[in-house]
Amino acid sequence: MEPIIELNEVSKVFKNKMAVDQVSFSIQKGEIVAILGPNGAGKTTTMMMMLGLLEPTKGSVRVFGKDPKEKSVREKIGALLQEVSVIDALKVREVIHLFRSYYPQPLSFEELVAFTGFTKDELQKRANKLSGGQKRRLGFALAMAGSPDVLFFDEPTVGMDVTSRKLFWNTVTELKDRGKTILFTTHYLQEADDIGERVILFHEGKIISDGTPKSIKARLLTQVVSFTPIHTLNMQEIRNIPHVTDVYEKDGRLYALTDNTDMVLAALFKRNLPIQNIEIERGRLEDAFEQLVEKREAM
Numbered sequence: 001m002e003p004i005i006e007l008n009e010v011s012k013v014f015k016n017k018m019a020v021d022q023v024s025f026s027i028q029k030g031e032i033v034a035i036l037g038p039n040g041a042g043k044t045t046t047m048m049m050m051l052g053l054l055e056p057t058k059g060s061v062r063v064f065g066k067d068p069k070e071k072s073v074r075e076k077i078g079a080l081l082q083e084v085s086v087i088d089a090l091k092v093r094e095v096i097h098l099f100r101s102y103y104p105q106p107l108s109f110e111e112l113v114a115f116t117g118f119t120k121d122e123l124q125k126r127a128n129k130l131s132g133g134q135k136r137r138l139g140f141a142l143a144m145a146g147s148p149d150v151l152f153f154d155e156p157t158v159g160m161d162v163t164s165r166k167l168f169w170n171t172v173t174e175l176k177d178r179g180k181t182i183l184f185t186t187h188y189l190q191e192a193d194d195i196g197e198r199v200i201l202f203h204e205g206k207i208i209s210d211g212t213p214k215s216i217k218a219r220l221l222t223q224v225v226s227f228t229p230i231h232t233l234n235m236q237e238i239r240n241i242p243h244v245t246d247v248y249e250k251d252g253r254l255y256a257l258t259d260n261t262d263m264v265l266a267a268l269f270k271r272n273l274p275i276q277n278i279e280i281e282r283g284r285l286e287d288a289f290e291q292l293v294e295k296r297e298a299m
């Protein structure tokens with residue numbers, strides 16, 4: 001099957017800053033993909049190249065097998081960018097009508113209004129009088145104007161309240177069920193985990209991981225076996241247990257970090273060590289994400 005989006009060794013250099021560094025991936029029809037990464041990781045730059053709004057310094061970007069700048073490609077994609085600048089002087093309803101007029105087969109005005117969740121009064125407001133969250137909701141509706149097959153959302157939920165956020169993700173899930181291909185960027189592993197079937201993790205312009213949220217978490221999450229020694233223990237003996245990556249002491253408890261708690265428990269019992277109150281903890285998702293990013297920085 002022909003991928004809908006294909007990036008091949010794509011790099012983008014701004015002056016002397018390598019914003020995106022030899023990135024390759026492809027996206028199939030109907031996939032929903034989270035592009036995850038900290039500030040400055042290259043998420044927006046990558047998205048702008050997929051939209052044909054930035055030219056790669058090296059490598060190739062194909063959307064529907066073509067240059068993303070081609071009109072036939074543009075008509076099939078919708079985007080909500082990080083910085084939405086709607087035409088401020090117009091009323092909300094006029095902006096929606098204007099965007100519909102750009103496309104050969106737009107969604108109906110009513111359908112687009114439903115995406116915003118706006119009241120009649122809000123439709124009469126000038127676009128520049130909307131709140132930050134309302135602007136995001138309008139931006140989302142405008143992205144849908146041409147009834148696109150592929151949707152790009154750059155940090156879509158920033159500034160949205162809990163209700164709008166829920167409405168947004170419910171709508172995205174429905175769009176996915178209707179066969180749309182969806183890419184979104186986020187800083188939050190949790191958001192990627194909730195929605196994305198696939199997470200591409202960016203750091204300093206490079207892809208450091210590409211897989212299901214589950215596979216990324218399995219790689220990321222450090223687990224801990226902790227216990228209290230009944231009498232003094234040789235820490236080195238714990239360090240020597242296979243799969244123990246680090247050991248530290250806190251408030252009289254010993255903590256053994258590991259990627260395999262089963263093996264560590266088995267080893268502890270086998271060695272018949274003088275320990276009690278054994279506990280197993282899994283790391284928090286956000287901690288794990290930070291760990292991974294820091295680990296890369298230390299390399």
Ligand SMILES: Nc1ncnc2c1ncn2[C@@H]1O[C@H](COP(=O)(O)OP(=O)(O)OP(=O)(O)O)[C@@H](O)[C@H]1O
Pocket residue numbers: 014015017018019037038039040041042043044045046082187
């Ligand atoms: N037009 C530009 N000129 C110079 N440098 C740029 C430009 N756009 C982006 N950069 C740099 O490229 C790097 C990647 O930026 P990018 O906006 O793609 O990151 P991001 O992952 O979207 O970050 P954020 O989470 O903050 O939105 C950053 O170091 C940024 O400063």
Ligand SMILES: [Mg+2]
Pocket residue numbers: 043044045082154
């Ligand atoms: Mg960005």
